[in-house]
Amino acid sequence: xxxxxxxxxxxxxxxxxxxxxxxxxxxxxxxxxxxxxxxxxxxxxxxxxxxxxxxxxxxxxxxxxxxxxxxxxxxxxxxxxxxxxxxxxxxxxxxxxxxxxxxxxxxxxxxxxxxxxxxxxxxxxxxxxxxxxxxxxxxxxxxxxxxxxxxxxxxxxxxxxx
Ligand SMILES: [Zn+2]
Numbered sequence: 001x002x003x004x005x006x007x008x009x010x011x012x013x014x015x016x017x018x019x020x021x022x023x024x025x026x027x028x029x030x031x032x033x034x035x036x037x038x039x040x041x042x043x044x045x046x047x048x049x050x051x052x053x054x055x056x057x058x059x060x061x062x063x064x065x066x067x068x069x070x071x072x073x074x075x076x077x078x079x080x081x082x083x084x085x086x087x088x089x090x091x092x093x094x095x096x097x098x099x100x101x102x103x104x105x106x107x108x109x110x111x112x113x114x115x116x117x118x119x120x121x122x123x124x125x126x127x128x129x130x131x132x133x134x135x136x137x138x139x140x141x142x143x144x145x146x147x148x149x150x151x152x153x154x155x156x157x158x159x160x161x162x
Contacts, residue, residue: 021078032063032071040081040095046102046111048090084146086111099123101145110151 018037019029027033039056040047047055053068072093075081079097086092087109094102101114101124116123122130125143132140 018080021080025078027074027078030071032067033075035061035063036068036071036075037080037095040093046084046086046092046094048086048092052093082144084144087148099125099142101125101147103147103149105151106148107150112151114147116145 015029015034018033022029022033035056036052039045039052039059049065049069049072052072053063053065056063056068072081072083076083076093082094082097084092084094084102087104087106092111096113099116101116103112103114104110116125118124119127125145128143129140132138
């Protein structure tokens with residue numbers, strides 16, 4: 001088993017793939033969706049809809065808050081962004097939909113990505129899903145792993161995941 005802590009989760013979507021994913025669901029790669037995805041994919045970002053709305057507004061993007069909410073929901077439904085819960089249970093969105101886990105500091109709300117450890121050559125979540133499916137006969141959704149804890153107080157900002 002390796003921890004793979006130093007391996008960055010991969011970001012599988014380029015503009016062509018995004019367009020295809022949306023088209024396969026009968027959705028357009030509209031300007032708001034492009035603006036949102038571009039912003040999110042500039043770096044590893046984990047943001048709330050409110051924070052995203054404000055950041056885009058500061059850039060002069062005239063998207064309403066409801067447009068941001070609506071399109072984040074559409075992009076999450078299409079698997080292009082991933083929704084998860086932050087330190088206070090608030091909805092956060094992640095531009096990296098590939099399998100990775102989150103550690104969240106319950107004091108500062110800081111979010112860090114963690115590459116899944118491998119078990120029998122499979123990421124933990126894939127392994128766990130197959131294991132539970134064998135045990136129960138159920139069809140299990142992709143496990144989403146979020147661990148809570150406290151970041152070291154004087155840690156260098158290793159990841160700019162804000
Ligand atoms: Zn993430």
